Amino acid sequence: MIQVRGLTKTFSSKKGNVTAVAGVDFEVGAGEIVGFLGPNGAGKTTTMRMLTTLLKPSGGSAVIAGHDLLRASGEVRRTIGYVSQTGGAKPAAIIRNDIVLQGRLHGMSKSEAHARADAVLAEFEIEDLAERTAATLSGGQRRRVDMALGLVHRPPVLFLDEPTANLDPQSRALVWSHIRRLREEHGTTVFISTHYLDEADNLCDRVLIIDRGRVVAEDTPEQLKAAIAHDTVQIDVADAVDRAVETLARVDGVHSVSADGNSLSLACDQADQNLSVLLRQLDLAEVRVESVRVVKPSLDDVFMAITHRGRTEATEHAHA
Amino acid sequence: MQIISDSVLLFRRHLDTTMKSKISILIGMVQPVLYLLLFGPMLEKALPDASGSNAWQMYVPGLLVQLGLFGAGYAGFNLIPDMRAGVIERMRVTPISRLALLLGRVMRDAVVMLIQAVMLTLVAVGFGLRAPLVGVVGSFVMVLALAISLASMSYLLALSLPTEYLFAPVVNTVALPLLLLSGILLPMTFAPGWLSVLSHFSPFRYIVDGMRDLFLGHYATRSVLEGAIVAGVLVVGSLALGTRKFVQANS
Numbered sequence: 252m253i254q255v256r257g258l259t260k261t262f263s264s265k266k267g268n269v270t271a272v273a274g275v276d277f278e279v280g281a282g283e284i285v286g287f288l289g290p291n292g293a294g295k296t297t298t299m300r301m302l303t304t305l306l307k308p309s310g311g312s313a314v315i316a317g318h319d320l321l322r323a324s325g326e327v328r329r330t331i332g333y334v335s336q337t338g339g340a341k342p343a344a345i346i347r348n349d350i351v352l353q354g355r356l357h358g359m360s361k362s363e364a365h366a367r368a369d370a371v372l373a374e375f376e377i378e379d380l381a382e383r384t385a386a387t388l389s390g391g392q393r394r395r396v397d398m399a400l401g402l403v404h405r406p407p408v409l410f411l412d413e414p415t416a417n418l419d420p421q422s423r424a425l426v427w428s429h430i431r432r433l434r435e436e437h438g439t440t441v442f443i444s445t446h447y448l449d450e451a452d453n454l455c456d457r458v459l460i461i462d463r464g465r466v467v468a469e470d471t472p473e474q475l476k477a478a479i480a481h482d483t484v485q486i487d488v489a490d491a492v493d494r495a496v497e498t499l500a501r502v503d504g505v506h507s508v509s510a511d512g513n514s515l516s517l518a519c520d521q522a523d524q525n526l527s528v529l530l531r532q533l534d535l536a537e538v539r540v541e542s543v544r545v546v547k548p549s550l551d552d553v554f555m556a557i558t559h560r561g562r563t564e565a566t567e568h569a570h571a
Numbered sequence: 572m573q574i575i576s577d578s579v580l581l582f583r584r585h586l587d588t589t590m591k592s593k594i595s596i597l598i599g600m601v602q603p604v605l606y607l608l609l610f611g612p613m614l615e616k617a618l619p620d621a622s623g624s625n626a627w628q629m630y631v632p633g634l635l636v637q638l639g640l641f642g643a644g645y646a647g648f649n650l651i652p653d654m655r656a657g658v659i660e661r662m663r664v665t666p667i668s669r670l671a672l673l674l675g676r677v678m679r680d681a682v683v684m685l686i687q688a689v690m691l692t693l694v695a696v697g698f699g700l701r702a703p704l705v706g707v708v709g710s711f712v713m714v715l716a717l718a719i720s721l722a723s724m725s726y727l728l729a730l731s732l733p734t735e736y737l738f739a740p741v742v743n744t745v746a747l748p749l750l751l752l753s754g755i756l757l758p759m760t761f762a763p764g765w766l767s768v769l770s771h772f773s774p775f776r777y778i779v780d781g782m783r784d785l786f787l788g789h790y791a792t793r794s795v796l797e798g799a800i801v802a803g804v805l806v807v808g809s810l811a812l813g814t815r816k817f818v819q820a821n822s
Contacts, residue, residue, distance in 0.1 A: 303664050307819070328666045339661030342652060343588060355580055356665040385656075400661060 252408055252440040253279040253302070257311035259464075260297050271297040273464030274311065279442055279457075281407075282434055286455035286472075287444040288550075290558055294464040295444045296336070299412050302442070303333045316408055329357070332406035336413045338397040340385035346396055347372065347381040350403055357404040364403075371399040375429060391422030398429065409433065411443040415450060427454050448550035458550070462558045476548045481506055482522035483546040484529065486515045489539040498536040502529055513541075522547075574668045581667075581675025589679060599642045600687050603634045607695060610756075615699075617757075627700035632710060632782035633755035634695075635688050636775050639717040640746045642687065646680045646722035647729030647738060654729070659817075669817040673810065677722045684718035685711060706785035709795075713782055716802035717775075723809035730816045753779050777801040 260272040272294040300306040318326040354364030375395040415423040433439040460468040504520040614626040753775035781798020
């Protein structure tokens with residue numbers, strides 16, 4: 252649904268050229284929900300603004316729902332929905348009127364626009380807010396209005412720029428359930444930029460991590476976590492700490508064992524499956540176990556590992 | 572044509588919003604009316620009637636241009652809350668033409684200014700203005716051209732400035748010399764040579780001069796022709812520049 256090839260953006264400033272996006276390639280399939288992660292200044296928003304026709308790329312190309320981003324920007328605009336970080340609802344406008352206007356801007360007739368406005372108001376459960384102005388709404392309500400505005404023309408591709416920034420946990424969960432429903436009921440393809448790794452973990456089929464203008468990792472959240480970070484098993488033993496360390500270190504799949512008093516910490520693969528082996532080995536070695544805990548790596552760990560690696564390389568290049 | 576229906580759609584939406592606060596239209600008239608009230612009466616002595624004209628025929632066209640500079644010239648202010656709320660971006664990601672995005676707003680500003688110009692002229696009639704209807708209507712056409720170009724430039728400025736705090740000081744700084752150089756308070760014929768030369772760099776001087784002839788009932792004059800040409804160039808040029816900015820706007 253989205254094919255991006257070598258997309259770049261260079262801004263010229265007084266201090267010289269600044270490359271915000273240094274050649275990004277990726278694809279998003281129909282009906283996929285793909286997360287776009289990266290630290291501040293990594294090029295997330297710039298990429299998003301290029302793909303939504305708001306910013307002209309310096310190089311590269313992109314095809315969205317079969318339309319060339321550069322040659323057919325009008326068709327791209329017809330096909331995509333976009334909800335920016337700032338939203339888009341006019342603060343002073345009556346919400347229903349604003350949504351109808353958005354439908355009309357997408358070329359709908361008056362009656363069509365009214366029908367679609369009613370439909371999205373119902374879909375996002377904001378019918379009771381329809382006659383109020385956006386300025387009077389809470390952050391969570393406002394966000395649902397913004398999404399209704401972006402979806403009034405039933406776009407097959409939706410771009411969301413940090414859709415749950417500054418929302419309380421309930422509003423976030425609500426926004427997530429709306430996004431999932433869009434895909435289930437309409438097969439909408441969703442490309443979503445976010446800072447929140449739990450959001451990507453919860454919502455996305457696949458995650459792209461961008462750092463310093465390049466995609467540095469691309470996979471399912473599970474695969475990324477498995478590839479980049481190991482599971483951690485924490486075992487408290489009653490006695491024989493040394494014997495326990497020795498025993499555990501010999502088990503297949505265990506990468507390292509460290510002890511802090513009676514607490515052992517193991518880095519290992521697939522801790523869920525290996526746990527019984529670990530415990531049996533300790534039993535055979537006559538070590539008494541008091542408690543066991545398995546800690547799965549979070550996407551935060553992956554993110555830190557990847558973007559940290561990027562920074563270290565950059566420093567090395569600078570010194571070379 | 573699509574572009575016209577799109578422009579009209581946005582124009583009506585913007586006009587609805589403006590009409591909800593009719594007070595803003597009245598507030599925009601306070602300054603010119605004050606000039607009429609507190610400054611105008613002195614003109615009757617300062618500008619002795621010449622060849623059947625009276626001082627008001629001289630002064631009211633200037634006030635109308637002043638209304639434009641300080642009314643439509645500040646139109647960009649309306650854009651700032653919309654830019655901040657992401658409304659402009661939201662509309663730029665629809666297939667609507669960029670010219671319609673600008674025209675919808677500019678048409679609203681032109682209508683508001685026309686309403687103000689009619690009201691101001693009626694007040695001036697109360698003070699003693701007498702002018703031929705054809706000439707006054709002709710002047711209002713120039714007023715519309717003035718509003719369209721000033722509002723377009725004002726939007727262009729609002730979209731171009733690095734911070735919104737600069738908007739008011741920049742407009743003030745630009746509007747004041749334009750106001751003085753256009754001979755709005757007194758005809759530029761009173762100006763010494765160097766000042767008269769300088770005043771020809773202000774496009775509004777030609778418009779004021781043209782409108783003054785129209786108010787006096789002199790239709791086929793060089794001033795009217797020059798005023799009309801300058802007004803036409805201003806409209807086309809400012810709309811082209813403004814639309815270009817909406818294509819690439821960074822808001």
